[in-house]
Amino acid sequence: MEEEAKKFIEELESRHGGKVVYRTFSTWFASNQGVIREFGVFIYEINGTFYFEDFERKPSLFGFSLRPRKNRSPYIKMEGSFTADSVETVSRVIKSQANSCALGYRGQETIAPAGKFQQIFGSLVTRVVLKDGATYFFEVINHKEFKQALGEATSGGIQGV
Numbered sequence: 001m002e003e004e005a006k007k008f009i010e011e012l013e014s015r016h017g018g019k020v021v022y023r024t025f026s027t028w029f030a031s032n033q034g035v036i037r038e039f040g041v042f043i044y045e046i047n048g049t050f051y052f053e054d055f056e057r058k059p060s061l062f063g064f065s066l067r068p069r070k071n072r073s074p075y076i077k078m079e080g081s082f083t084a085d086s087v088e089t090v091s092r093v094i095k096s097q098a099n100s101c102a103l104g105y106r107g108q109e110t111i112a113p114a115g116k117f118q119q120i121f122g123s124l125v126t127r128v129v130l131k132d133g134a135t136y137f138f139e140v141i142n143h144k145e146f147k148q149a150l151g152e153a154t155s156g157g158i159q160g161v
Helices: 002-016 095-102 116-121 143-153
Strands: 020-031 041-046 049-053 079-083 087-094 124-130 135-140
Touching: 002 020, 002 041, 002 049, 020 095, 020 143, 041 135, 041 143, 087 095, 087 143, 095 124, 095 135, 124 143, 135 143
Parallel strands: none
Antiparallel strands: 020 041, 020 135, 041 049, 049 079, 087 124, 124 135
């Protein structure tokens, strides 16, 4: 498995022409363009650009593959990217509000950053708002590390909460 991961990273570096300087996994992803991924995405940075992509998740039980349901829609790969310079703000928000935004029930501008009480007891995600209005919601493993990677890529030039 270690060899597979190394080969995968090398392929990414070859494809994008640089070294992966940061990588993490988001266990849940959504955007204000109506995309939701329940099983997460891989996020990595090369030359100040943050790339993200998902992978097909095959159903399994205790490590044994199961047949997918017949009415299951076909998997369509999702990939995207943004430059660190295009990030306007980064904040923590309530996951249910992010989900409502992705489903089109509310605009991202109506979602307030999570308060102290919500940060302790709520299910939170990291909201990344780009200057062009695109908004991504990541349930990253370590919010502070992700925010720090964004800040380092822009020399600290993003607003955050």
